[in-house]
Amino acid sequence: MRRELSPLVPPGMKVLASGAGQSLPVVPWIAVLDPDVTTTAQEGLYVVYLFRKDLSRVYLSMNQGATQHQRRAGEKGLRGVAQDRAALAVLRNESNLMRKHLSDEALAGLAETIELGAPRNRFLPCGYEEGNIAAIEYDPTQLPDEQILRADLTRFLALYDACVAIKREVLATEPGLIETTAESEKSKPKFKPKPPAFRPKTPADYRARMKAYLQERKPRHEALLNDFAAQAKSLGLIPANNAHPCDLTVEGQGKHWLVEVKTVGVNAEHAVRDAIGQLFSYRHFCYRENGRPDPSLVALFSEPVGDALVDLLMSLGIEAIWRDGAQWRGGAPTGGDSLLAAAVPPSPNMT
Numbered sequence: 001m002r003r004e005l006s007p008l009v010p011p012g013m014k015v016l017a018s019g020a021g022q023s024l025p026v027v028p029w030i031a032v033l034d035p036d037v038t039t040t041a042q043e044g045l046y047v048v049y050l051f052r053k054d055l056s057r058v059y060l061s062m063n064q065g066a067t068q069h070q071r072r073a074g075e076k077g078l079r080g081v082a083q084d085r086a087a088l089a090v091l092r093n094e095s096n097l098m099r100k101h102l103s104d105e106a107l108a109g110l111a112e113t114i115e116l117g118a119p120r121n122r123f124l125p126c127g128y129e130e131g132n133i134a135a136i137e138y139d140p141t142q143l144p145d146e147q148i149l150r151a152d153l154t155r156f157l158a159l160y161d162a163c164v165a166i167k168r169e170v171l172a173t174e175p176g177l178i179e180t181t182a183e184s185e186k187s188k189p190k191f192k193p194k195p196p197a198f199r200p201k202t203p204a205d206y207r208a209r210m211k212a213y214l215q216e217r218k219p220r221h222e223a224l225l226n227d228f229a230a231q232a233k234s235l236g237l238i239p240a241n242n243a244h245p246c247d248l249t250v251e252g253q254g255k256h257w258l259v260e261v262k263t264v265g266v267n268a269e270h271a272v273r274d275a276i277g278q279l280f281s282y283r284h285f286c287y288r289e290n291g292r293p294d295p296s297l298v299a300l301f302s303e304p305v306g307d308a309l310v311d312l313l314m315s316l317g318i319e320a321i322w323r324d325g326a327q328w329r330g331g332a333p334t335g336g337d338s339l340l341a342a343a344v345p346p347s348p349n350m351t
Contacts, residue, residue: 001015001017001030002015002016002017005030005032007325007326008150008153008325008326009032009153009157010157010220010224010263010264010302010303010323011220011223011224011226011227011302011323012034012035012218012219012220012221012222012223012224012263012302013032013033013034013035013157013220014032014033014034014035014039015030015031015032015033016030016031016033016040016041017029017030017031018030018041025124026053026118026119026122026124026125027050027051027052027053027116027118027124027125027128028050028051028055029041029048029049029050029051029128030048030049031046031047031048031049032046032047032048032153032157032160033046033047034046034160034164034220035218035219035220036218036219036220036263037164037182038065040065041065042065042066042067042068043065043067043068043180043181044064044065044068044181044182045062045063045064045065045160045163045164045167045182046063046064046065046160047060047061047062047063047153047156047157047159047160048060048061048063048128049061050063050114050116050128050135051116052115052116052117053116053117053118053125054117055140056117056139056140057115057137057138057139057140058137058138058140059111059114059116059132059135059136059137059138060135060136060138060152060153060156061114061128061132061133061134061135062132062133062134062135062156062159062160062163063128063131063132063133064091064094064095064131064133064180065131065180066087066091066123066124066127066128066130066131067124067127068180069087069088069090069091069127069131069179069180070083070084070087070123070127072087072090072179072180073086073087073090084123084126087123087127088123088126088127088130090179090180091127091130091131092130094131094178094179094180095130095131095132095133097170097177097178098133098163098166098167099112099133099134101166101170102133102134102159102162102163102166106134106159106162107134109136110134110135110136111132111134111135111136111137112132112134112135113129113132113135114128114129114132114135114137115129116128116129133159133163134159136152136156150325154303157303158266161264161265161266162266164182164266165265165266167182168182203285203289206285207285207286207289210244210245210285211244218263220263220302221261221262221263224261224263224300224302224323225241225247225248225261225300227323228248228259228261228300228321228328228343229241229248229250231328231343231344232250232252232339232342232343235342235343235344235345236252237250237251237252237253237342237343238250238251238252243286245282245286246258246259246260246282246286247259247260247261247300248260248261248300249295250298250339250343252342253342255296255337255342256293256295256296257295257296257297257298257319257337257339258279258282258283258287258295258296258297258298259298259299259300259339260274260275260278260279260282260297260298260299260300261300262274262275262299262300262301262302263301263302264301264302264303264304264305264322268301268304268305268306268309269309271301271305272299272305272309272312272313275299275301275313275318276299276313276316276318279297279298279299279318280297283295283297296319296336296337296339297317297318297319298318298319298320298321298339299313299318299319299320299321300321300322301320301321301322301323302322302323303322303323303324304322304324304329305320305322310331311331313331314331314332314333314334315333317333317336318333319331319332319333319336319338319339319340320332321339321340328340328343328344
């Protein structure tokens with residue numbers, strides 16, 4: 001499952017499957033996790049395929065880690081049945097709260113409840129049922145075609161981003177309303193003091209500050225960068241990620257590209273705005289102020305950002321490239337040197 005599903009999700013997303021050779025689960029599952037949010041299905045939020053105990057149904061579910069809730073109930077001194085009941089109640093409340101904050105459009109046609117057919121004394125299956133925020137139900141004997149299944153998964157990955165954003169906002173604005181964190185404890189970054197205010201007076205000040213500043217790059221960001229760099233290298237181009245503070249540069253065919261890498265969250269506009277600002281900033285301070293020729297500018301995204309934002313980027317002379325399942329797609333300004341054309345073999349499915 002990891003081998004088959006991983007190419008269909010954004011780079012850096014983690015695919016986990018339940019069970020081991022010695023212990024098969026009552027309810028089999030296949031989860032897709034954002035490692036910036038959680039590294040385990042026990043905590044945080046994630047998208048998961050859940051199979052009913054008798055395998056007569058499978059659900060694509062936006063869900064949350066039940067074990068985290070059970071552990072929190074234990075920290076309050078509860079044990080046994082009382083601990084499980086308290087955890088399930090919190091799961092139920094948090095699922096209801098998330099649905100309340102999601103738009104009607106986001107929830108259109110999705111199921112509020114799922115039935116896994118497991119014994120009621122088994123905590124985890126009950127936890128999956130109560131932790132369900134929204135789901136699609138499939139009959140394994142009459143599955144829709146591949147295109148629909150992939151579209152459903154893409155929809156739920158967008159729902160995932162929305163749920164993470166909602167939970168973070170509720171935790172920040174209404175403390176105490178949600179008992180668990182938005183992320184897994186394991187994925188939380190260690191506290192770092194804020195750097196001093198940055199107000200460069202000269203280009204030299206800017207370059208010195210950028211040389212000393214260590215950027216925090218998360219797993220999904222690094223996976224996207226590495227995947228594209230490997231693709232470019234396979235066609236004879238020379239990628240480099242050591243031109244700090246730039247994410248990536250690519251050389252070849254007498255051309256030079258400056259690439260800014262962005263993972264796309266619930267609002268693609270934020271990623272696009274950040275990419276525009278950083279590309280223009282780096283072009284000015286790292287190229288023009290150093291007497292170097294302008295590079296061709298490229299914004300590389302973990303998923304599609306929408307036609308309107310691609311048009312915006314191209315109007316500014318920036319090529320947009322994004323990951324779409326296992327494919328790379330993009331849009332380049334007219335007359336520009338396209339990195340996508342140089343780095344990716346032509347495909348009849350490519351735009």
